[in-house]
Amino acid sequence: xxxxxxxxxxxxxxxxxxxxxxxxxxxxxxxxxxxxxxxxxxxxxxxxxxxxxxxxxxxxxxxxxxxxxxxxxxxxxxxxxxxxxxxxxxxxxxxxxxxxxxxxxxxxxxxxxxxxxxxxxxxxxxxxxxxxxxxxxxxxxxxxxxxxxxxxxxxxxxxxxxxxxxxxxxxxxxxxxxxxxxxxxxxxxxxxxxxxxxxxxxxxxxxxxxxxxxxxxxxxxxxxxxxxxxxxxxxxxxxxxxxxxxxxxxxxxxxxxxxxxxxxxxxxxxxxxxxxxxxxxxxxxxxxxxxxxxxxxxxxxxxxxxxxxxxxxxxxxxxxxxxxxxxxxxxxxxxxxxxxxxxxxxxxxxxxxxxxxxxxxxxxxxxxxxxxxxxxxxxxxxxxxxxxxxxxxxxxxxxxxxxxxxxxxxxxxxxxxxxxxxxxxxxxxxxxxxxxxxxxxxxxxxxxxxxxxxxxxxxxxxxxxxxxxxxxxxxxxxxxxxxxxx
Numbered sequence: 001x002x003x004x005x006x007x008x009x010x011x012x013x014x015x016x017x018x019x020x021x022x023x024x025x026x027x028x029x030x031x032x033x034x035x036x037x038x039x040x041x042x043x044x045x046x047x048x049x050x051x052x053x054x055x056x057x058x059x060x061x062x063x064x065x066x067x068x069x070x071x072x073x074x075x076x077x078x079x080x081x082x083x084x085x086x087x088x089x090x091x092x093x094x095x096x097x098x099x100x101x102x103x104x105x106x107x108x109x110x111x112x113x114x115x116x117x118x119x120x121x122x123x124x125x126x127x128x129x130x131x132x133x134x135x136x137x138x139x140x141x142x143x144x145x146x147x148x149x150x151x152x153x154x155x156x157x158x159x160x161x162x163x164x165x166x167x168x169x170x171x172x173x174x175x176x177x178x179x180x181x182x183x184x185x186x187x188x189x190x191x192x193x194x195x196x197x198x199x200x201x202x203x204x205x206x207x208x209x210x211x212x213x214x215x216x217x218x219x220x221x222x223x224x225x226x227x228x229x230x231x232x233x234x235x236x237x238x239x240x241x242x243x244x245x246x247x248x249x250x251x252x253x254x255x256x257x258x259x260x261x262x263x264x265x266x267x268x269x270x271x272x273x274x275x276x277x278x279x280x281x282x283x284x285x286x287x288x289x290x291x292x293x294x295x296x297x298x299x300x301x302x303x304x305x306x307x308x309x310x311x312x313x314x315x316x317x318x319x320x321x322x323x324x325x326x327x328x329x330x331x332x333x334x335x336x337x338x339x340x341x342x343x344x345x346x347x348x349x350x351x352x353x354x355x356x357x358x359x360x361x362x363x364x365x366x367x368x369x370x371x372x373x374x375x376x377x378x379x380x381x382x383x384x385x386x387x388x389x390x391x392x393x394x395x396x397x398x399x400x401x402x403x404x405x406x407x408x409x410x411x412x413x414x415x416x417x418x419x420x421x422x423x424x425x426x427x428x429x430x431x432x433x434x435x436x437x438x439x440x441x442x443x444x445x446x447x448x449x450x451x452x453x454x455x456x457x458x459x460x461x462x463x464x465x466x467x468x469x470x471x472x473x474x475x476x477x478x479x480x481x482x483x484x485x486x
Contacts, residue, residue, distance in 0.1 A: 023104035024094025024478050028271035028331040028485060031094065034408045037475045038063040039126055042438065043085040044075070044460060045469040047113055048421025049432050053465045054078050055085040057109065057120060059127050060438065060458055062414070070456045072463070074128045078118050083111035084421060087472045089152030089160070091119075091182070094483040096156055104478060106132060106184070110149035110162055112420070113224070115140055117149060117162070119184050126476045133184050141168045143186045146178050148220045151202045155247075156486050158182040161190055163214060165200035170221025172236075175200030177214075177249075191244065195251040199238035204267045205246050207486045209276050209293060212244040215264040226426045229317070232284065237263050241280060241291060243299050253299055260287050260303050266326055270333045270354065273485040277354050279304065279327060281338055286322040288338060290354060304357050305349065307340060311378045312369065320368065320375075325419055326403050330410040331480050335360070335445065339401040341419060342427065343367050344387060346401050346441060348450055360448025364389050365439060366400040366417060368427070392457045398437060399428040405473040406443075406480050413441040413450070418469035435460040435467025 025031035040060040046053040059074040078085065089108045096102035105123035115137040120129040140146055146164035153161050160180040167174025175197050177190035189196075199216030206212075216238020217223060222231050231237060239261045243253035257264060262284035269278035276293035288305035307322035322340030329336050329351070336349045336357060344367015349357035364387040368375045376384040389397055399417040406413050418424050418436045425432050440456035443449075461467040474482060 022096045022099040022102040023092045024097045032331045041474045043471045047084040051466045084113035086112040093154045095486050108152040115147040144189050163203050166220040172199050172219040191249040197242040202267045204269045206269045208273050210246050212246045214242045215267050226422045281324040281327045314374045341400040341402050344400040361450040363450040366397045399431040410445050415439045416470040418471050436470035
């Protein structure tokens with residue numbers, strides 16, 4: 001197959017989902033009735049820590065009735081050093097629910113630094129996945145001229161689509177979308193020639209509206225060395241959303257989010273596949289931007305939530321952004337959650353009116369402005385203020401909340417705290433030294449509210465090969481950030 005020819009993937013049609021016997025669930029509301037999670041997979045990173053060990057996938061026991069509850073019960077190291085495992089995705093999900101031949105079995109692990117992609121087999125033993133296949137960077141370079149892979153989503157066709165943030169030299173001009181077939185062979189690029197995004201990062205597709213929307217982090221050769229505000233002014237970071245026709249891969253619109261949309265990261269459509277609205281978290285601007293379709297079929301956007309910058313003392317800048325680094329939406333589309341990695345809080349919003357999110361819960365689980373830190377918020381009256389962050393099981397919480405994953409029923413939120421090793425090292429050096437942790441937050445879905453579960457703590461500072469950095473989480477049966485309905 002030609003190395004960079006456009007590829008048509010999926011057909012956008014509903015494949016008998018209501019009578020489905022394939023993986024996942026017929027609808028988001030059916031998924032909420034699914035089994036309570038007992039295991040959770042999380043990427044654990046040694047890249048960038050100086051420990052000279054390969055990254056690994058950790059299996060966590062999250063069953064309160066189990067004797068190994070809240071413990072790492074298996075570790076699968078990958079085969080190379082320096083990969084930086086990051087996000088993960090499935091070979092099949094609810095988009096394939098109508099296909100009885102499809103099975104959710106293989107977990108896809110793109111490597112942010114090396115551009116290597118690992119495929120793990122969870123079907124033989126969910127507690128102990130094994131390595132199934134390795135897609136080497138040279139194959140991806142030669143067949144698609146793509147590198148720095150990030151988000152992986154399964155498609156109704158059985159293929160896999162992976163967003164990539166640049167070429168092998170770290171140039172953002174090489175950003176695009178990689179297609180793997182059902183046997184994990186590289187097919188080429190998804191988008192049509194000349195329709196690549198200016199920057200790459202995350203994406204989500206909504207087939208009933210014939211649309212895929214992707215976001216924009218920045219230039220890989222720049223952000224991989226740490227964050228410098230000057231690079232934002234120089235145009236090395238994104239502030240756009242890219243609207244594609246689905247499944248054809250034509251770039252139909254580029255939405256300029258302006259100064260309110262610097263570094264748009266995680267993209268989430270509402271789960272109801274008939275809905276034509278969603279959100280993106282703009283990390284540096286600390287805004288939640290809502291995107292939506294207009295009557296004429298084009299797309300627009302507006303700021304739905306703004307987290308004010310805080311005036312601070314004893315920090316590298318006079319004002320501190322919240323840095324919203326992850327968001328997700330409950331499967332019934334009632335609640336949206338996001339984290340402020342630098343400020344240190346997790347927020348819960350009611351989105352019954354998607355245009356007007358209402359704050360219903362907030363909890364502080366770390367951050368740079370906590371009591372005991374040298375950094376403090378300067379209030380309008382000149383007094384200083386810091387947040388109260390509780391210990392959990394007698395241990396001080398490190399860094400700030402970064403990645404989140406919600407239980408199918410919407411009642412338990414799992415939280416890790418590593419963003420990306422170069423940025424961890426810059427903003428939270430203690431995290432690289434002492435490792436990550438994972439928390440569980442209880443979510444009140446009736447009245448709203450968040451509370452730390454004191455019985456759950458996974459401390460990656462205690463890992464046998466040394467402290468590790470924990471990033472994205474997945475359940476074996478799928479979750480609200482992996483599954484898309486067609």
